Each structure stands twice: as C-alpha cells, then as structure tokens.
Amino acid sequence: MIEQIQGLPPGTLGFRASGQVTAADYERVLVPDIEAAFALNRKLRLLYHVGPDFTGFDPGAMWDDMMLGFRHFSGWDRVALVTDVAWLRIAASAMGFVVPAEFRLFSNAELVLAIDWIREPKPATEEENK
Structure with missing residues (x-):
C-alpha cells in the first residue's frame, strides 16, 4: 500500500509504502499525485518512506516506479529515501549518483x-546572490 504523507510544503510530495506495494498502488496514488504536482511545478522534492511493515514490491510496481522516474528525470530538486530495508539501501547507495537531484x-x-x-x-547560488 502507498499513502501520501500530509503536511509537507508546496512543491514537496511525500509517500509512505507499507505492506506489499502493487502496480495498482502506484497507478491509484503515486502517479496521479506526482503528475498533478508536475503540472504546477517545474521541480519537485520527494520524500519516500518505506516503513518497517513493508513486505515488498510487486514487479509491476517496480516497473511503474522506474518509468515514472524516467518520465520526470530532470524534474527532481531533492529526493529523500527513508528505509531500513537492506536491499533498498544498497540499491539506493549504488544508484544514488544517477539521480539528477x-x-x-x-x-x-x-x-x-x-x-x-x-x-x-x-542555499542561494552565487548567481542568485548577484
């Protein structure tokens, strides 16, 4: 299951994954929320929390996640992944350099x-401070 985390500032989306995450979860919650936010913002921040009760991703959910990331490849400002799931931490550490954020x-x-x-x-860049 995926649910949106409320109370984050404009231009920031947060999601919590628990139990078994399916492609339907992505298509019902995550994809529409992200697409709507990109319609209003050029850059977004994303907080993704994979909680302690997470049991796994269905293959379709992993595919949807990858395709969503590619569709908005340069649209991310900051991305925070919160998890204790060992294989996700290893994958994120190994592939974090690919994320253009x-x-x-x-x-x-x-x-x-x-x-x-x-x-x-x-922080303001040197260019913005001029």
Missing part, C-alpha cells in the same frame, strides 16, 4: 531528520 538516504529512526531536510530551503 540532491539525494539522501535516511534510516527509519531518522524520519524526522529526513522531513526537516526535505523542507529546508536550498
């Missing part, structure tokens, strides 16, 4: 830190 990996115990980081304003 600031990417950070957090443990479930660091969920509040991840939320604080995803909310934090980006």
